[in-house]
Amino acid sequence: xxxxxxxxxxxxxxxxxxxxxxxxxxxxxxxxxxxxxxxxxxxxxxxxxxxxxxxxxxxxxxxxxxxxxxxxxxxxxxxxxxxxxxxxxxxxxxxxxxxxxxxxxxxxxxxxxxxxxxxxxxxxxxxxxxxxxxxxxxxxxxxxxxxxxxxxxxxxxxxxxxxxxxxxxxxxxxxxxxxxxxxxxxxxxxxxxxxxxxxxxxxxxxxxxxxxxxxxxxxxxxxxxxxxxxxxxxxxxxxxxxxxxxxxxxxxxxxxxxxxxxxxxxxxxxxxxxxxxxxxxxxxxxxxxxxxxxxxxxxxxxxxxxxxxxxxxxxxxxxxxxxxxxxxxxxxxxxxxxxxxxxxxxxxxxxxxxxxxxxxxxxxxxxxxxxxxxxxxxxxxxxxxxxxxxxxxxxxxxxxxxxxxxxxxxxxxxxxxxxxxxxxxxxxxxxxxxxxxxxxxxxxxxxxxxxxxxxxxxxxxxxxxxxxxxxxxxxxxxxxxxxxxxxxxxxxxxxxxxxxxxxxxxxxxxxxxxxxxxxxxxxxxxxxxxxxxxxxxxxxxxxxxxxxxxxxxxxxxxxxxxxxxxxxxxxxxxxxxxxxxxxxxxxxxxxxxxxxxxxxxxxxxxxxxxxxxxxxxxxxxxxxxxxxxxxxxxxxxxxx
Numbered sequence: 139x140x141x142x143x144x145x146x147x148x149x150x151x152x153x154x155x156x157x158x159x160x161x162x163x164x165x166x167x168x169x170x171x172x173x174x175x176x177x178x179x180x181x182x183x184x185x186x187x188x189x190x191x192x193x194x195x196x197x198x199x200x201x202x203x204x205x206x207x208x209x210x211x212x213x214x215x216x217x218x219x220x221x222x223x224x225x226x227x228x229x230x231x232x233x234x235x236x237x238x239x240x241x242x243x244x245x246x247x248x249x250x251x252x253x254x255x256x257x258x259x260x261x262x263x264x265x266x267x268x269x270x271x272x273x274x275x276x277x278x279x280x281x282x283x284x285x286x287x288x289x290x291x292x293x294x295x296x297x298x299x300x301x302x303x304x305x306x307x308x309x310x311x312x313x314x315x316x317x318x319x320x321x322x323x324x325x326x327x328x329x330x331x332x333x334x335x336x337x338x339x340x341x342x343x344x345x346x347x348x349x350x351x352x353x354x355x356x357x358x359x360x361x362x363x364x365x366x367x368x369x370x371x372x373x374x375x376x377x378x379x380x381x382x383x384x385x386x387x388x389x390x391x392x393x394x395x396x397x398x399x400x401x402x403x404x405x406x407x408x409x410x411x412x413x414x415x416x417x418x419x420x421x422x423x424x425x426x427x428x429x430x431x432x433x434x435x436x437x438x439x440x441x442x443x444x445x446x447x448x449x450x451x452x453x454x455x456x457x458x459x460x461x462x463x464x465x466x467x468x469x470x471x472x473x474x475x476x477x478x479x480x481x482x483x484x485x486x487x488x489x490x491x492x493x494x495x496x497x498x499x500x501x502x503x504x505x506x507x508x509x510x511x512x513x514x515x516x517x518x519x520x521x522x523x524x525x526x527x528x529x530x531x532x533x534x535x536x537x538x539x540x541x542x543x544x545x546x547x548x549x550x551x552x553x554x555x556x557x558x559x560x561x562x563x564x565x566x567x568x569x570x571x572x573x574x575x576x577x578x579x580x581x582x583x584x585x586x587x588x589x590x591x592x593x594x595x596x597x598x599x600x601x602x603x604x605x606x607x608x609x610x611x612x613x614x615x616x617x618x619x620x621x622x623x624x625x626x627x628x629x630x631x632x633x634x635x636x637x638x639x640x641x642x643x644x645x646x647x648x649x650x651x652x653x654x655x656x657x658x659x660x661x662x663x664x665x666x667x668x669x670x671x672x673x674x675x676x677x678x679x680x681x682x683x684x685x686x687x688x689x690x691x692x693x694x695x696x697x698x699x700x701x702x703x704x705x706x707x708x709x710x711x712x713x714x715x716x717x718x719x720x721x722x723x724x725x726x727x728x729x730x731x732x733x734x735x736x737x738x739x740x741x742x743x744x745x746x747x748x749x750x751x752x753x754x755x756x757x758x759x760x761x762x763x764x765x766x767x768x769x770x771x772x773x774x775x776x777x778x
Contacts, residue, residue, distance in 0.1 A: 140698060141317030142231050142304070144283050145325060146292055148311050149367040219259045221266055222251055225287045228265070230258035231317055232280035232302045233705060235407040240264065240275065258282075265293075273360060273374040277407070279706060281317060281355075292363040298375045299555065299709040300357030300685025303694055307352045313363055318695070319352060319504050327352075337636045339649040341505055343682045344656040348505055357685045375711065377680055379664075379673035379718050386577045386721045390743075393724055396716055398744040404710035405431045409441045416525075419454040419474060419482060421467020423738070423745060423753050424553030426474045428707060429454055430748025433478045454482045455525070457518060470752065477750045491517050502699040507691045515696040523700045554688055555708035558680050559717045560738040561672060561725035567735055568595040569675040570726045577670070577721035583728035591735070653682070672722040 219228045237257035244250045244263040252259055257278075264272035265284055270293070279301040284293045294315050296304045306315040309327045316322050319329065332340070332350040340346035345353045355361050358375035380386075388396075405428055409415055417429045433452055435441045454475050458468035468484050475482035492513050499516035557563050561570065571592035575581060636647055657665075657678070665674040689706075697704050707713070717725075720740065727739035736742070746754055 140231055140701065140703065141321065142229050142281060142283055142315065143317070143321045144229075144292075144294065144313075144315040146313040146363055146366060148308070148313055148363075149365060217258065219253070219256070219262050221262050226262055226266055226284065227287075228258075228261045228282060228284045230261055230280060230282040232278060232282075232297065233703065234258060234260060234276055234278040234280060235410075236277055270360070270362075270372075270374075277711065279704070279709075283315065290365045292366070293360055294355060294362075295360035295374070296355045296357055298358045298711045299680070299689070299706070299714075300354075301689055301694060301704070301706055301709060303690065304355045305347065305352055306355060306361060308369075313369065315355075315361075317698075319347070319349060322352075333640060334644045334647065336506070337640060337644075337647045337649075338652040340652055340656075342686050343649070343653045354686075357681070376661075377677050377714070377718055379669045379677070380577065380721075381668050382573070382670040382673075382722075383576050385579070390724075393720055394740060394743045397713075397720075397740055400710070400713040400716045401427070401707070401744060402431055402435065404707040404713050406435055406441050407710075408705040408707050409435065416453040416455055417480075419456045419471045421470035422553070423742065423749060423756070424556040424708070425471075426749045426753050427741070427745035428553065429474065429478055429480065430745070433480065434748060452478075452480045454478075454480050456482065456484050458484045458486050460488075470756070473752060474750055485518070485521055487514055487517070499696065499699075503691055503695050505690065507687070512691040512696050515692050516699055519697050519700040519702045522697075522702045553708055554693055554704075554706050555684065555714075556738070556741065558676060558684050559708065559714055560741045561676065561722070562738045562741075563679075564737065565599065566672060566675055566737070567726065568592065568599055569671040570722055570735070571595055572671040575670065575721055575723045578723040581723040581728060582730045583723070587728070653678070657681075670722045672726065673718070676718075 217229045234257040237260045240260045248267050250263040264275050273295055280297045281302040281304040282295055314322050314325055330350040335341050335346040336348050341348045345356050359373050361371050363369050419425050419429050456471045459466040495517050496513050499513040503512055571588055693704050724740040727736045
């Protein structure tokens with residue numbers, strides 16, 4: 139388990155025992171604290187835990203706990219990092235890209251003297267030169283903490299999409315931060331259920347968690363503590379979209395080529411590693427284009443494949459499910475591997491593995507999930523570590539089942555974010571059809587067809603809502619605010635029916651209203667006046683379910699349970715910003731020949747040179763709310 143634990147004694151508060159920092163380093167994070175005292179991967183314990191403890195104004199104590207087996211993969215890679223005069227200290231969890239270029243620039247601009255070759259050391263150099271604005275220069279997946287003793291300023295920040303987690307709370311006059319909640323237990327933190335957050339899905343839609351008083355630093359945000367007293371939060375990045383009334387002047391070919399270039403660059407930087415790299419391959423377009431682009435970059439000498447260099451053949455790995463389940467896509471993945479001429483290994487998932495790992499996966503996950511997929515991902519992450527590969531680029535993880543999850547490796551890049559930024563979810567269709575795309579008026583979707591299809595999508599949403607909730611309520615009247623997209627309501631359907639005492643104690647508990655009230659007024663104004671409804675839907679999903687569920691349950695938490703670090707090319711912020719600026723009809727496109735809407739249209743066009751014709755024309759495999767494992771059999775297995 140790689141992570142950060144921070145303890146700050148706030149000014150004028152009660153005394154703090156310094157030994158708690160060491161206790162957190164050895165006992166606070168996942169594996170050591172498990173009731174079974176389970177070891178990972180042939181007896182190896184999690185990779186490294188960084189602990190930052192600030193004892194008093196101007197005084198810093200940093201302790202790093204590194205298991206005996208751990209050897210930094212690059213000189214100077216052991217944390218914490220400090221500037222030459224020892225006034226600035228930092229710990230970093232994650233991966234930062236283009237650090238070699240930034241090293242050169244910092245050396246030229248400020249004469250900064252780096253102590254080693256670690257990518258994370260650029261955090262100190264950038265902060266020393268740019269101050270808080272340094273966050274804008276970081277590219278990657280990260281959670282970090284900095285202490286500036288001259289300014290008596292503590293700073294903690296999280297990457298733009300929330301790939302890496304970071305929680306915080308105040309306990310007995312101590313500001314505590316950690317990569318997971320259980321790391322705070324040695325500091326005396328006592329978890330208590332936050333009933334309101336559980337019922338109104340605050341844990342899913344905003345900064346609350348299922349534990350009372352424990353908060354998340356939001357994606358693209360930072361937390362500061364000035365003079366070990368004043369705590370505040372700020373935002374350094376957010377999604378933005380073009381004015382829906384502004385005509386797009388670029389040609390289709392220009393935009394397709396732009397997407398292709400951004401994707402190639404995002405894959406390129408994530409193939410660079412100090413360890414071997416592999417590719418997860420599923421039956422979807424997301425993983426296939428990653429594998430195709432990786433093969434292209436390697437074949438043309440644009441990048442080396444991890445620490446193995448070009449001499450190591452690209453390896454692809456995948457997961458297969460029972461053929462009769464209707465969810466197995468291994469045949470399609472094998473076709474892609476044959477097309478690329480790469481090795482392809484398949485692992486099989488079954489019911490017994492699911493039941494055997496259920497308890498442990500729940501313990502690592504620390505929050506609810508709507509189905510059992512996170513258990514399968516937890517198992518696959520163990521296989522990843524056991525496989526010997528260190529870095530993997532993997533395709534889109536299926537959120538509702540585990541028929542497409544990556545075969546395990548130690549670092550891996552994944553396809554989370556593709557559906558979010560390219561409009562890949564079928565429930566996006568209702569918001570796309572709600573208004574004309576004035577930015578691209580020459581598309582083939584005429585007004586009569588748009589309105590007809592919008593009405594059909596509205597009926598589909600109403601039926602879906604009735605199925606999920608048992609309420610046969612029309613979708614439109616149910617939505618209490620016109621500026622919130624339909625997609626948001628589908629995400630916040632009430633999965634729990636609270637007891638009467640909950641309403642008496644907390645008042646009206648509505649996931650939908652909680653969703654509305656946690657979108658700031660400025661953004662809601664943009665939704666009403668500037669953004670197309672499709673872009674509003676994408677904004678909501680990218681700020682809520684993506685970081686708070688998909689990147690947690692199906693990514694970092696279940697990966698780091700076995701020291702597997704994910705890399706996420708589709709959430710590269712350069713790619714996100716480019717795709718966000720595209721007209722809606724570049725993401726969802728109507729085909730007059732078939733009468734159908736094609737999701738992720740521009741992704742398909744940009745990917746075409748790197749994928750099979752089968753995948754280019756293939757419709758998205760629709761996910762369902764239930765795992766293909768029979769629940770009644772599974773429940774009898776874990777609770778006979």
